[in-house]
Amino acid sequence: MYEELLKNAFRPLDLDAERHVEFFNCWDEISYDRNTFITESGNIERYFYVVISGVQAIYLLSKNGDKKVIGFSFDGSFSGVYDSYxxxxxxxxxxxxxTPSRLIRMKKGDYDRLFELYPEFDRWGRIVHQQLLMGRVQREVELFTMTAKERYDVFMQRCPEALMKIPQKYLASYLNMTPETFSRLRAIKS
Amino acid sequence: MRVQIKSAFQVQRINQLINQLEEFEKLNVKELTKRPHSKSWSPVEVMGHMIIAHNVYKEKIEHHLGLAEDSEVGNDSVQASALPSRLMKMFPPKDGKVRFKMKTFKKFKPVYSLETISESNVQKVISDLKTTLFELKSWVEAYRLKKVNALRFASAIGPIVRFNVPEACEFVLCHNERHFQQILDALDEV
Structure with missing residues (x-):
């Protein structure tokens, strides 16, 4: 089950259902309604996720409880609170x-075991961490050097279709601008 | 200024209390039953008081959650009305200090015989308090998907102060935060 989803998510690994039996067996599916806390601040993240469908936001809270969105996950992407995991x-x-979400998830013990069972996961680990690091650096550069309008333009060029369906306040927070600014930029563009 | 109640912030703060309670759980009976002064409560008495206060609101909150319709847009952030806002500002500790000391109504006073209380009874109080914290969290998770803001009921302070569910949850949470600080102070003094 989930063979195609996992093969796509774990590229460039060449996963094979017969050779990587343990890998394909360690996932279970879970569903969440809209606006459900999958992981809460203060709790330990127990799972590493791949999204079947839906959009999830990862955020932290400012001192007065405002949400500061640091990323999204959506169809086909990884999800979870990775450092806590x-x-x-x-x-x-x-x-x-x-949005209503379906995900598959893997426990920490299974994740650790993959690296012992399959040496090729080390390569996957190297590549995925490089991508994560480069993505975070790129985002930092954009936040520090671009105007709100430039950040909006760049984001919209690469924004997946799925993110267009979520409340604007989450996109605005991710782009470090007020919902009002986001709304104004969107109105100008349309 | 009116208080803006934010559900994720409430969940984060409840989790902090649960994690703190797990630290208290490691203490011995002597520490948990010792009064810092003859007229002050011991930690276990403070816990008993929090359980009583929580249960005063339980029926009303659950009743009004049951009455409320589902909200299409969610109820993530709620502005408290004037009187509840004043109480919410007074109650939580500030800079590690309990402010505005007040007299406790008789019905909120816990009754334990500290000389004879057994370890299992102390553990039961801790376990009951943990249950109330998880219950409080479940109320927050429920109200953020419901149209509850217009449904008001009399607070335990008196009929003049009326709460809706988010305000009642915030009040119980602020009350708990205040008394967790009291436990820390009591343990320090002992």
Whole structure:
């Protein structure tokens, strides 16, 4: 089950249902309604997810409780609070389903075992961490060097269709602008 | 200024209390039953008081959650009305200090015989308090998907102060935060 989804998510690994039996067997599916906390700040993240469908936001709270969105997950992407999952420490972040969501998930013990069972996962780990790091650096550069309008334009060029369906306040927070600014930029563009 | 109640912030703060309670759970009976002064409560008495206060609101909150219709847009952030806002500002500790000390109504006073209380009874109080914290969290998770803001009921302070469910949850949470600080102070003094 989930063979195509996992093969796509774990590219460039060449996953094979016969050779990687344990890998394909360690996932189970879970569904969440809209606006459900999948992981809460203060709890330990127990799972690594791949999204079948739906949009989720990862955010932390400012001192007065405002949401600061740091990323999204959506169809086909990885999801979860990765640092809490890896280090088994309480999460600083919330992971929330913004739309009804179906995900498959893997426990930490199974994740660790993959690297022992299959040496090729080390290569996957190297590549995926490079991509994560480069993505975060790129985002930091955009936040520090671009105007709100430039950040909006760049984001809209690469924004997946799925994110167009979520409340604007989450996109505005991700782009570090007020919902009013986001709305004004959207109106100008349309 | 009126208080803006934010459901994710409430969940984060409840989780902090649950994690703190798990630390208290590791203490011995002597520490948990010792009064810092003859007229002050011991930690276990403070816990008992929090359980009583929580249960005063339980029926009303659950009744009004049952009455409320589902909300299409969600109820993530709620502005408290004037009187509840004043209480919410007074109650939580500030900079690690309990402010505005007040007299406790008789019905909120816990009755334990500290000389004879057994370890299992102390553990039961801790376990009951943990149950109330998880219950409070479940109320927050429920109201954020419901149209509850217009449904008001009399608070335990008196009929003049009326709460809706988000305000009642915030009040119970602020009350708990205040008393967790009292436990920390009591343990420090002991």
């Amino acid at each position: 890896l280090y088994e420490t309480p999460s600083h972040y919330f992971l929330e389903s913004l």
